[in-house]
Amino acid sequence: MANLIMLNIDGQDVEVEPGTYIIEAARKLGIEIPTFCYDQRLKSVGACRMCLVEVEKSPKLVASCATPVAPGMVVKTNSEKVIKARKSVLEFLLVNHPLDCPTCDKGGECTLQNLTFQYGPTVSRLSEDKFRFQDDPNQKFDDIKLGPEIWMNKNRCIICYKCVRIARDLAGGADLGIFQRGAFAKVDIPKEIKYANEFSGNTVENCPVGALMSDSFRYKIRSWLLKGTDSVCWLCPDGCNITIEHNQGRIYRHQSRRNDDVDMGFICDKGRYGFDITSHPERITVPHAVNGDNLEKVSYDEALAMMVHRFTEVQGETSALLLDTSLTNENAFSAADYFQTKLPGSSIAITSEIELNDIMSYGHLGLSVSLSELENADLVIILGCDLAVEHPIIGLRIKKLINKGVPVYFISPRQLYLGRFNVYNIRANYGREFRVIEDIISLRNGNDDIKINKDIKEQLELNITSAKNIHMIAGGDLLANPNRNKYLQSLFELGKSLRAKLSILTTETNYIGIGLVGRTNATFEEIIEKIEKGEIKTLFVAGGDPVNVYPDRNRITEAFKKLDYMIYWGAFLNHTARLATLVMPSVLPTEDNGSFINVERRLQFLDKSYSTPKEITSLIKLFTDIKIELGGGLYYSASDVFPQMARVIPEFNGLRYKVSEGHIFPSVELEASDNLKALDVKPPPDYPYVLMFAKNVYYGASGMTSKSNTLRKLTPSQKLLINPHDARKEGVMNDSKIRLSTDSAAGEITAIVSEDINQGELLLSGYSDENPPNKFMVGFNKPVYAKIEKV
Numbered sequence: 147m148a149n150l151i152m153l154n155i156d157g158q159d160v161e162v163e164p165g166t167y168i169i170e171a172a173r174k175l176g177i178e179i180p181t182f183c184y185d186q187r188l189k190s191v192g193a194c195r196m197c198l199v200e201v202e203k204s205p206k207l208v209a210s211c212a213t214p215v216a217p218g219m220v221v222k223t224n225s226e227k228v229i230k231a232r233k234s235v236l237e238f239l240l241v242n243h244p245l246d247c248p249t250c251d252k253g254g255e256c257t258l259q260n261l262t263f264q265y266g267p268t269v270s271r272l273s274e275d276k277f278r279f280q281d282d283p284n285q286k287f288d289d290i291k292l293g294p295e296i297w298m299n300k301n302r303c304i305i306c307y308k309c310v311r312i313a314r315d316l317a318g319g320a321d322l323g324i325f326q327r328g329a330f331a332k333v334d335i336p337k338e339i340k341y342a343n344e345f346s347g348n349t350v351e352n353c354p355v356g357a358l359m360s361d362s363f364r365y366k367i368r369s370w371l372l373k374g375t376d377s378v379c380w381l382c383p384d385g386c387n388i389t390i391e392h393n394q395g396r397i398y399r400h401q402s403r404r405n406d407d408v409d410m411g412f413i414c415d416k417g418r419y420g421f422d423i424t425s426h427p428e429r430i431t432v433p434h435a436v437n438g439d440n441l442e443k444v445s446y447d448e449a450l451a452m453m454v455h456r457f458t459e460v461q462g463e464t465s466a467l468l469l470d471t472s473l474t475n476e477n478a479f480s481a482a483d484y485f486q487t488k489l490p491g492s493s494i495a496i497t498s499e500i501e502l503n504d505i506m507s508y509g510h511l512g513l514s515v516s517l518s519e520l521e522n523a524d525l526v527i528i529l530g531c532d533l534a535v536e537h538p539i540i541g542l543r544i545k546k547l548i549n550k551g552v553p554v555y556f557i558s559p560r561q562l563y564l565g566r567f568n569v570y571n572i573r574a575n576y577g578r579e580f581r582v583i584e585d586i587i588s589l590r591n592g593n594d595d596i597k598i599n600k601d602i603k604e605q606l607e608l609n610i611t612s613a614k615n616i617h618m619i620a621g622g623d624l625l626a627n628p629n630r631n632k633y634l635q636s637l638f639e640l641g642k643s644l645r646a647k648l649s650i651l652t653t654e655t656n657y658i659g660i661g662l663v664g665r666t667n668a669t670f671e672e673i674i675e676k677i678e679k680g681e682i683k684t685l686f687v688a689g690g691d692p693v694n695v696y697p698d699r700n701r702i703t704e705a706f707k708k709l710d711y712m713i714y715w716g717a718f719l720n721h722t723a724r725l726a727t728l729v730m731p732s733v734l735p736t737e738d739n740g741s742f743i744n745v746e747r748r749l750q751f752l753d754k755s756y757s758t759p760k761e762i763t764s765l766i767k768l769f770t771d772i773k774i775e776l777g778g779g780l781y782y783s784a785s786d787v788f789p790q791m792a793r794v795i796p797e798f799n800g801l802r803y804k805v806s807e808g809h810i811f812p813s814v815e816l817e818a819s820d821n822l823k824a825l826d827v828k829p830p831p832d833y834p835y836v837l838m839f840a841k842n843v844y845y846g847a848s849g850m851t852s853k854s855n856t857l858r859k860l861t862p863s864q865k866l867l868i869n870p871h872d873a874r875k876e877g878v879m880n881d882s883k884i885r886l887s888t889d890s891a892a893g894e895i896t897a898i899v900s901e902d903i904n905q906g907e908l909l910l911s912g913y914s915d916e917n918p919p920n921k922f923m924v925g926f927n928k929p930v931y932a933k934i935e936k937v
């Protein structure tokens with residue numbers, strides 16, 4: 147550690163690292179200096195001058211957020227001169243600032259309002275009219291829309307550059323900027339651009355005034371009427387900490403609840419704006435039971451009686467439970483506990499888009515280091531993982547590394563979003579990506595007769611030799627790959643030779659948690675097979691939408707139709723619920739207590755934001771009610787279930803509800819399996835293309851994000867990417883409709899001609915009700931071959 151620097155602030159001595167800004171040194175002493183533009187997470191710009199302090203021997207006041215400490219410095223943060231300067235800064239800001247507080251969204255939580263109360267002038271010395279921005283002379287209202295979700299009121303802006311820095315550093319875009327100078331300076335975007343990116347809402351949350359607004363919150367409620375509940379986002383496994391802000395059983399917004407170990411106080415727009423899933427008009431609030439061809443409403447007591455009757459009739463061997471990965475640990479445990487103890491011999495599996503095999507168990511999945519430790523990597527290799535979409539927060543950490551100049555390699559058959567930054571892209575053919583890994587292993591063994599581009603190869607050799615902390619990250623494309631096992635096998639080998647840390651990441655929220663507590667004894671695939679054979683006749687589907695998730699839509703639909711009885715517990719009458727005998731309305735994670743395990747294997751707790759009607763239950767409550775009917779029932783809440791879980795599940799031994807918040811479960815070292823044979827991914831003449839699939843950032847929770855009106859608005863439409871060479875061959879124009887067919891399904895989709903994919907490969911990107919991706923799929927890790935025709 148470098149020698150510490152001693153300085154004196156307001157009469158107290160403090161020692162800090164060289165390079166620390168005065169403002170941080172003061173915070174160490176508990177002295178809070180007022181700011182507008184400073185944010186420890188963003189590069190200092192010293193724009194607002196609100197943080198001016200007096201430094202002995204300095205002729206002028208200095209900006210404490212941009213002035214590093216020096217040995218022996220004597221600082222005054224509260225002198226007469228400083229207070230006068232603060233007053234002056236506020237008076238200047240208020241010269242043109244509109245008196246909007248009674249209607250402005252930020253009223254009650256506005257830094258300008260608060261600091262004006264604390265230091266500002268009580269009266270204005272100006273009698274002139276305030277300057278008002280008016281882009282269009284006919285404009286009556288000052289708010290303009292910057293993009294589908296973000297509004298701007300330029301008159302309220304105090305030019306602190308926070309939004310500009312957030313847009314640049316988080317989203318990686320240069321679309322927001324400050325134009326003009328002095329009193330005419332304004333935040334704006336080029337006219338042809340709509341401001342939208344996966345982190346856009348962070349600009350609104352961090353704007354110190356009400357200049358930026360979210361469409362979903364704008365002018366809906368005053369901030370002081372909101373009640374905040376601590377929770378964790380349930381729409382991806384990164385596990386951002388959020389505050390649910392609600393009033394009378396309605397959620398108005400999700401704000402970040404800063405946890406530097408996890409999210410650094412930034413959340414993605416999916417987690418921020420997906421809150422309206424809870425209030426979607428199609429949400430079911432009462433149970434439904436099948437009557438003829440229809441599902442009809444029944445009372446909770448009737449539904450409970452039907453379930454109890456069924457459970458007393460069935461045999462364990464003929465029944466099964468499917469656990470969705472957005473369940474809390476406690477809900478999954480309660481359902482699994484019932485099946486295991488009351489229905490011995492029953493099958494329990496996870497509903498997931500990937501299937502595990504003997505190469506992996508839950509111990510292998512997730513980051514092998516913590517999110518913050520990831521930032522110590524000095525070389526990163528990312529394989530088959532669209533980080534910006536699958537793990538926005540890991541993507542942020544990788545962006546920080548890229549900005550620091552750390553070499554980052556992407557191995558993928560398609561151009562990924564983060565691959566557009568200052569990184570190395572190694573384009574592989576789909577299903578044959580493992581050959582690139584084998585080439586790198588050959589290179590390590592001194593054989594440089596390999597196919598990787600010469601420049602990249604030289605850099606790679608150089609970087610690998612000098613790196614001490616290599617991290618390899620594999621994701622969704624790899625796990626769904628037809629040659630997944632071969633790919634993983636070569637990865638383990640490379641990992642060993644490089645002494646690299648290897649992380650295998652799933653995209654599903656609580657996959658690791660459910661794997662630990664769900665006591666699964668079967669795979670999703672095995673359950674489908676048993677249903678097809680007539681061995682399983684009663685199925686309980688705990689959340690999610692398996693029909694939308696299983697990679698062969700026709701097959702799972704037909705299998706579910708064969709069941710004698712299916713109980714679906716969920717929030718909507720989705721594709722799976724419509725095949726059920728009985729549908730029980732579920733709470734959503736924001737309405738529930740419990741815990742999740744995130745991508746870095748961290749245990750985090752959620753609090754219930756408000757109580758739901760009796761009919762909308764957690765699984766804990768539902769199975770307790772069933773047990774009570776059968777003469778015994780113990781638990782009602784997650785805090786009751788947790789101690790039981792801690793007794794039964796070895797990994798949870800010794801953990802306590804809430805007390806163990808932040809516990810990180812250990813990961814298990816990966817071991818290479820025996821030499822595996824690679825599958826030849828080669829399209830037949832009738833279907834000459836290999837079809838790949840990609841999600842967009844707003845897809846989550848088995849497609850439940852489509853029930854968010856805001857996310858629907860932000861989600862790009864579904865498209866099929868085709869390489870320009872293939873487009874010419876097929877006579878397909880950019881943005882034209884084409885017919886995509888496999889030997890079992892077909893649909894019309896808009897084609898986008900793009901170099902982002904290889905010749906001979908097609909990429910179906912996004913989701914639509916007409917063409918759900920799994921309609922074209924043929925099973926876990928099976929290649930899909932397709933053809934296209936002009937329409």
Ligand code: SF4
Nearest residue numbers: 303304306307309353
């Ligand atoms: S819009 Fe808000 S965050 Fe952006 S510069 Fe203006 S005051 Fe700062």
Ligand code: SF4
Nearest residue numbers: 379382385386414417
């Ligand atoms: S979806 Fe993922 S990255 Fe986005 S807020 Fe939720 S947990 Fe964080």
Ligand code: FES
Nearest residue numbers: 192194195197211
């Ligand atoms: S907070 Fe220091 S100049 Fe703005």
